[in-house]
Amino acid sequence: MGIVERKEREREEMRKLILDAARKLFLENGFDKVSIRNIADEIEYSPATIYLYYKDKNELFFALHQTAFTKMIEEFAPIEQIEQPMDKLIEMGRLYLRFAFENPELYDLMFIMTAPIDALECREDIWDDGDRAFSILQQIVQACIDTGTIKHPDAEQAALMIWSSVHGLAALHLRRRLSMFGEEHVKTLVDETFNLFLNTIKKGL
């Protein structure tokens, strides 16, 4: 009998319905406007129903966090076509920064907010997405080391240094700590700083 399969399917559909409503509200109105009651209104169910499909709000945000990683990794696809590892690395950096600027809420959710991480420390799969994204970077850095364009022998260390530098730029911007340089030309400032960083690692890393 396919009833249990149908139930399973309906359950997944409901989880998706909730998640999509949450994403819609999140992208339209920002983090603060995503309340359980707002989501419930959006999908025309009672607030309590959401708790039948997600343990709590953090778990819901973790699910959103997962879809955001999938989206970002998809956007990295074009770098596969690039031959030179260093060119790959540079393009990945650009795509990363572009993702951060074009999807500020998603980037925030992925790398800054504590909501998706809180109270989920018990789960085994919390770091799967982060690991997956980081290992893409690390592999490219390893290729740079193998071809001699990066001298430092430890790919993990080098990758972490690169990630944190680019993240720092994105995070300072998204949390409005670069406004003192004038909100209007922050984008060019970030681009210039990114280029300076590229030149520095080309020469020094």
Next chain:
Amino acid sequence: MGIVERKEREREEMRKLILDAARKLFLENGFDKVSIRNIADEIEYSPATIYLYYKDKNELFFALHQTAFTKMIEEFAPIEQIEQPMDKLIEMGRLYLRFAFENPELYDLMFIMTAPIDALECREDIWDDGDRAFSILQQIVQACIDTGTIKHPDAEQAALMIWSSVHGLAALHLRRRLSMFGEEHVKTLVDETFNLFLNTIKKGL
């Protein structure tokens, strides 16, 4: 008559009383536990009273944000004694990272949270603290350029690159995005990455 002066003084004392209670709760129990009612309980006044001294919660957090900057800048004092600009720069980086690790809540407030920035965009003095701290860094970078230890001619760009790199490391750690490397040896990982960054800019910047 000194009544208006005394009133002024009493007003400042009350602002300080509220601020100190807020800081106490903030450092003891974290951001979430600092509610207007908690602060009111702590100082044995009604919640509404706080609104006679601070416009809203964001303004209160901005005041806390200011004291945090003062504390950090005080901790930078020892670098004045260092002769070589590059040594100064390195020590400043170390002190910056140490401040972030030893005062995670304060660092978060200063460079990550949006609360102290939100709705205060109108005020002229929001960026004073950030500017002051950044210009300390920029001056040291300028000294490095003048003595030839840094080749890149633009001190502002170089300083921003350095800041964002170190901030990236601190921010990823504080928002628990480095836990995938194993929570226990994050500190050494950050130190290693910081050293790699130093070597890179020494050679490449």
Next chain:
DNA sequence: TTGTTTACTAAACACTGTTCATTAAGTTTG
């Protein structure tokens, strides 16, 4: 002493995340 200004607060408003007893519908069994 009267009038006015100031400091303070109780109570309310509109929210928030979350839980739980109850209802209604779907499914299985006799």
Next chain:
DNA sequence: CAAACTTAATGAACAGTGTTTAGTAAACAA
């Protein structure tokens, strides 16, 4: 088919949040 059971959904409540406002009591000025 009807009775028993299981499951999905909810209304209402709890305990909390930031913030506003009307009203009171004390301090001050005339």
